[in-house]
Amino acid sequence: MKILMLGGSKFLGRAYVAEALSRGHEVTTFNRGISGGDLDGTEAVHGDRTRLEDLERLVDGRRWDAVIDTSGQQPYDVAQTARLLRGRADHYSFVSSVHAFTDWPAKPVDETSKTLHCPADTPPDQPFANALKAGCERALLEQFGERSSVLNCGLLYGPHEPIGRLPWWLERIARGGRVLAPGDPDRPMQLIDARDFAAFGLDLIDHGLAGRFVTTAPTGHTTYGQFLDACIQATGSDAELVWTDDATLLAADVQPWTELPLWAPNTPDWQGTWRADSSKAAAAGLHCRPVTETAKDTWTWLRNGGCANVTYTQGLTGIPIGIQPEKEQRILAG
Template identity: 75%
Template sequence: MKILILGGSKFLGRAYVSQALARGHEVTTFNRGISGADQPGVEAVHGDRTDPADLARLVAGRHWDAVVDSAGQQPHDVARSARLLRDHTDHYTFVSSVHAFTDWPAALVDESSPTHPCPADTPPDQPHGNALKAGCERALLENFGERSLILNCGLLIGPHEPVGRLPWWLERIALGGRVLAPGDPGRTVQLIDARDFAAFGLDLLERRETGRYVTTAPPGRTTYGEFLEHCIRATGSDAELAWTDDTTLLAAGVQPWVELPLWAPDLPDWHGTWRPDTSRAVAAGLHNRPLADTVRDTWAWLQERGPSTRPWAQGDLPLGIDPEKERRILDRDAS
């Protein structure tokens, strides 16, 4: 097949490219050329999807069997891409998120759950917000119709992760000593390797599947305690996990999800965080490799890449707890 990937140079887009090439597909990537190197074997077209002239140059004289949009964040941009590409491709995959669902993270969500009321014609350059993914979905459906496939992804991890939730934990645990571990070690988490997400997305694309799939690891598959133990084993660290309950952490002013990545406290607003229903995706062939393999491969990538020049961050928010703040909480817990 001939496949166009909007993005394709970092993390999920990179995983799509690698696996599509390995399957023998012809791959064109379209990105600005600043987020990462183009992978060998692709037809790399550099341009900005917000620029109509760049999009027109991309499609001139070309036709693809399918498009994968792993980079759409603004409804305005997705609408423009879909309008221009609908006569140049037969199928359009849009990577959305569970953030698009109104009830997430407070409640369980599935493919029938309502999405945020963000319109398809939302003006461009909106500040980042969960509702924008819902607007992107509407923009695709209004401009591309029934040839669309929407994948609502959960928490993606694996090599080349740019946000750094798993990398932060690996680097912290590699330092050793007592490590502030949040909440209940038996609390379940849903973490999907970006490579498994891309493999499933390509399976659906090759079958010309349409509609919507909630795409992450099945609920209850692993626990936070197992996740951190995998980090200890992968790094060979002598770290000692000091499990600290939600109440103590919240009283100490620890910010969930950001200061201790992936920590969702047992509060009503967070009850659905690790409960998205993936049964439709599993029935369609979604496979999740062992979490230990993802953790090990991510640690190997970090070692190969070397120290980063920038701290891990979720948007403008730096990831990870200040070492002095962590020490104070650990000392208070031990006294």
């Protein structure tokens, strides 16, 4: 099968390319060539998807069985790309996010949940907003319709993660000592390894399946306690986890999700964070590896120089990841 990968040089795109090559697919990658190297075995085409002339150069003389888009952030760009590819690809798979749903993270979501308002023809270069992913979905569906799939991903983690949520926890726990652990250790989480996400996305293409899939780990796949225990096991640390309730952390002005990465307090605004219904994806074959395996592999990657590729900032918002040591110690001291 011939596959066009829009992106492909970092994290999820890289995982897709590695999995596709392992299955014997022919892979063309299209990216700017500045975020990381393309994997050996691909046809690497460098260009900017926001430039029409670069897209026209990409499609000239080429045709693919499927397109996988992990880099679409602006509806205008996705619409332009999909228009050019409509007659040159049989299927278009777009990686969206649970952020596209109106109710997330306050309430549970599934494939029938309403998405945020954002027109498919939204002008280019909009400032970051969760609604943009919903606009990208609409732009794609207008061009490819039933020949498309939309994967609303949850929290991706694993080796090559550029943001640094799991890397931050691994490095903090590796330093040892008393570690501020947020909330309830029994609180369920729905983390999904990028490699498992990519394998599932390619399974859908290989089996000719289309439609929308909420692509997270199943509810209760792991807990926050198991997640941090996996970090201790991976690093071999003697760290002592000091579990601190939501109310205490909020009173200390600890920012959910970022200062203590992946902490979602049990408050109305966050109650649906780890309650996305991924049963449709599970029925279609989604498999999620144990958190211990992902933690171990990510720690190995970090120790082999991967930390140089971690930004420790929250995606496009630029919000720093991780609590400052002085603030952590003040809270631990009570």
